[in-house]
Amino acid sequence: MKKLKVLLIFDSPYSTARGYDFAREFQEEDWNTERDVYNALLENGHQIRLLGLCDDIGILLEEIKENKPDVVFNLAEVFKEKTYFDKNIVAVLEMLQVPYTGANLSGLLLCGDKGLTKKILTFHRIKVPNFQVFYRTRNIRRRHRLKLPVVVKPLLEEASRGISQASVVDNEEALIERIKYIHESLSMDAIAEEYIEGRELYVSVMGNKRIDVLPFREIKFGQFPQEEPRIATYKAKWDNEYRKKWEIKNVFAGRLPEGLDAKIESICRRAYRVLNLQYYARFDIRLTAQGNVYILEVNANPCLAADDELAQSAEHDGIPYSKLIQKIIDLAIAVKS
Numbered sequence: 001m002k003k004l005k006v007l008l009i010f011d012s013p014y015s016t017a018r019g020y021d022f023a024r025e026f027q028e029e030d031w032n033t034e035r036d037v038y039n040a041l042l043e044n045g046h047q048i049r050l051l052g053l054c055d056d057i058g059i060l061l062e063e064i065k066e067n068k069p070d071v072v073f074n075l076a077e078v079f080k081e082k083t084y085f086d087k088n089i090v091a092v093l094e095m096l097q098v099p100y101t102g103a104n105l106s107g108l109l110l111c112g113d114k115g116l117t118k119k120i121l122t123f124h125r126i127k128v129p130n131f132q133v134f135y136r137t138r139n140i141r142r143r144h145r146l147k148l149p150v151v152v153k154p155l156l157e158e159a160s161r162g163i164s165q166a167s168v169v170d171n172e173e174a175l176i177e178r179i180k181y182i183h184e185s186l187s188m189d190a191i192a193e194e195y196i197e198g199r200e201l202y203v204s205v206m207g208n209k210r211i212d213v214l215p216f217r218e219i220k221f222g223q224f225p226q227e228e229p230r231i232a233t234y235k236a237k238w239d240n241e242y243r244k245k246w247e248i249k250n251v252f253a254g255r256l257p258e259g260l261d262a263k264i265e266s267i268c269r270r271a272y273r274v275l276n277l278q279y280y281a282r283f284d285i286r287l288t289a290q291g292n293v294y295i296l297e298v299n300a301n302p303c304l305a306a307d308d309e310l311a312q313s314a315e316h317d318g319i320p321y322s323k324l325i326q327k328i329i330d331l332a333i334a335v336k337s
């Protein structure tokens with residue numbers, strides 16, 4: 001394997017200078033993704049430099065100018081505490097014409113906006129929940145064709161931020177209240193999507209010319225009350241005690257009814273192509289009792305932690321973690337910008 005100069009970039013909650021040694025941070029639980037990727041890069045024998053981005057893009061420009069890497073391994077998602085600046089960081093990498101891993105600007109732009117993604121998928125006849133976007137600059141008026149109940153979410157967020165049981169509303173008043181909450185308290189535009197009842201699957205996809213669909217993962221809601229909407233709220237995703245209490249677990253999806261594996265694979269492959277995604281991505285989908293498949297969300301740069309969905313699916317498919325990280329690099333340097 002060729003040894004490469006890899007610049008690993010990621011989010012830092014505070015400003016650090018170039019060359020800052022993140023050894024102490026990498027021991028903390030919150031930094032597991034960075035640590036996992038770093039260790040995998042070490043294992044693969046690469047020469048690694050670290051750069052934590054917080055609020056100064058200048059250090060990225062300087063670093064690449066003075067220490068041009070063969071490839072940037074991109075884990076950066078936040079800038080100035082804004083998750084939608086992920087695409088702007090990639091835009092800088094594109095201008096610097098340095099190879100980098102993960103989604104490109106257009107992938108992050110299209111998938112970062114839950115409304116825009118659905119408009120494109122709809123054009124290609126891929127099923128998504130019926131939805132309406134509520135911008136802060138407009139009056140809030142529900143179109144009649146949007147049927148309740150709906151899930152109200154921030155338009156540009158991820159990782160279930162802003163999503164709780166109160167996000168599912170079944171009357172006009174609650175809908176308006178929740179939209180206002182997102183507009184005013186979270187300072188974001190909102191999207192309301194018809195609530196799709198069904199199993200929730202996470203489908204990871206890898207590749208460029210050849211696109212591989214990895215074994216499906218599924219969230220199981222265990223003992224969570226049947227009368228409550230079963231959705232992956234912030235708590236259901238990240239609060240370990242809450243997950244334990246209700247026996248919420250992420251597992252490999254059990255057997256699906258005849259023909260559905262192939263149907264889901266084909267839908268995800270097609271969605272990956274029409275959104276022009278590259279290297280890897282993850283689809284959050286719902287499967288109804290009637291066998292309809294809806295894409296809820298497309299994660300253009302899904303989490304790469306060793307214990308998260310994509311890495312788990314890859315491992316199940318016979319790709320150990322360090323190989324997965326190498327495969328992502330190989331895909332990235334194969335494409336000339």
Ligand SMILES: Nc1ncnc2c1ncn2[C@@H]1O[C@H](COP(=O)(O)OP(=O)(O)O)[C@@H](O)[C@H]1O
Nearest residue numbers: 129151158159160161193194195196231232297
């Ligand atoms: N239209 C919908 N119908 C049913 N559940 C939904 C819908 N939209 C979102 N959810 C639930 O909310 C969770 C988070 O929504 P998602 O769009 O994936 O946002 P995030 O980017 O925060 O992961 C989903 O995993 C799902 O459980």
Ligand SMILES: [Mg+2]
Nearest residue numbers: 159160284297
């Ligand atoms: Mg999601």
